[in-house]
Amino acid sequence: MEREAFIRRLEQVEDLPTLPSVAMEVNRLLEDEDVSIRKLTDTIEKDQSIVSKILKLVNSAFFGLRSRVDNISHAVTLLGFNTVRNAVLSVSVIKTFGGVKPGDGFSMADFWRHAVAVGITARFLGQQTRLASPDNGFIAGLLHDMGKVVLSAFFPEIFREVLQGLARGISFYEAERDTSPMDHARIGGFLARQWQLPRSLTDAIRCHHAVKQSAADYRLLLLVHAADLVSVRVRNEQEGAEALKGLHPEALKAVRSQLDNFHDWSQDLREEIDTGCRFFLEELDS
Ligand SMILES: [Fe+2]
Numbered sequence: 411m412e413r414e415a416f417i418r419r420l421e422q423v424e425d426l427p428t429l430p431s432v433a434m435e436v437n438r439l440l441e442d443e444d445v446s447i448r449k450l451t452d453t454i455e456k457d458q459s460i461v462s463k464i465l466k467l468v469n470s471a472f473f474g475l476r477s478r479v480d481n482i483s484h485a486v487t488l489l490g491f492n493t494v495r496n497a498v499l500s501v502s503v504i505k506t507f508g509g510v511k512p513g514d515g516f517s518m519a520d521f522w523r524h525a526v527a528v529g530i531t532a533r534f535l536g537q538q539t540r541l542a543s544p545d546n547g548f549i550a551g552l553l554h555d556m557g558k559v560v561l562s563a564f565f566p567e568i569f570r571e572v573l574q575g576l577a578r579g580i581s582f583y584e585a586e587r588d589t590s591p592m593d594h595a596r597i598g599g600f601l602a603r604q605w606q607l608p609r610s611l612t613d614a615i616r617c618h619h620a621v622k623q624s625a626a627d628y629r630l631l632l633l634v635h636a637a638d639l640v641s642v643r644v645r646n647e648q649e650g651a652e653a654l655k656g657l658h659p660e661a662l663k664a665v666r667s668q669l670d671n672f673h674d675w676s677q678d679l680r681e682e683i684d685t686g687c688r689f690f691l692e693e694l695d696s
Pocket residue numbers: 554555594595618619
């Protein structure tokens with residue numbers, strides 16, 4: 411299948427995951443710099459299931475706040491618009507993908523574990539290197555591989571071929587390049603555009619394997635690209651050493667000192683990822 415034909419099929423998938431309307435509205439609102447706290451709060455409060463999950467998230471160890479946040483307007487005052495937007499997005503995508511049935515051979519649990527690991531690694535590297543906002547790094551990491559879910563759920567025959575490639579020992583991305591007209595990064599970028607996410611986020615998802623300087627936020631892209639590979643080392647030293655050979659030179663330059671001190675922080679981050687996985691997968695999914 412050619413890429414154009416693939417895109418046409420993608421456009422025709424009727425049950426392609428959609429974001430809850432409150433998340434779409436919040437994104438739209440924040441395009442406008444003059445939006446008020448009141449307006450943002452009113453919009454989010456239209457969806458009470460989202461409200462309770464956001465409050466759960468911002469009061470969790472994940473945010474590490476000293477005082478308790480009881481309502482959305484307090485969360486916005488304390489954390490700022492962008493952080494609250496990212497919190498809305500985080501709980502929304504978990505809800506959205508909860509409704510998708512992936513194809514055979516795709517483990518949704520493994521997918522989320524990796525997504526949360528990359529999100530938390532990007533947040534950490536963002537804090538340490540100031541490459542991009544830790545908060546934006548987290549959400550980009552959480553979403554970076556979402557094209558894989560779409561590929562497995564809606565193009566099972568292509569996904570099966572990719573899995574056969576994996577069985578031969580090549581990476582997912584390489585296997586996909588051999589068999590799929592569009593790789594998961596581009597599929598994820600397509601979905602992000604459909605969801606009207608900010609371009610910085612769309613580009614970070616779309617280019618996380620093939621880094622492009624023309625990305626709307628090149629530094630955010632470098633951060634997610636690096637976190638994807640560094641997270642492999644956090645999970646498994648040996649596999650990580652291999653994966654990190656694929657690191658883009660500029661990303662390497664940005665995270666080199668963290669890699670040199672890897673053993674000073676990796677155990678703590680591993681624990682943080684475990685806690686994050688439990689929280690995101692069990693608490694927020696319930
Ligand atoms: Fe990927």
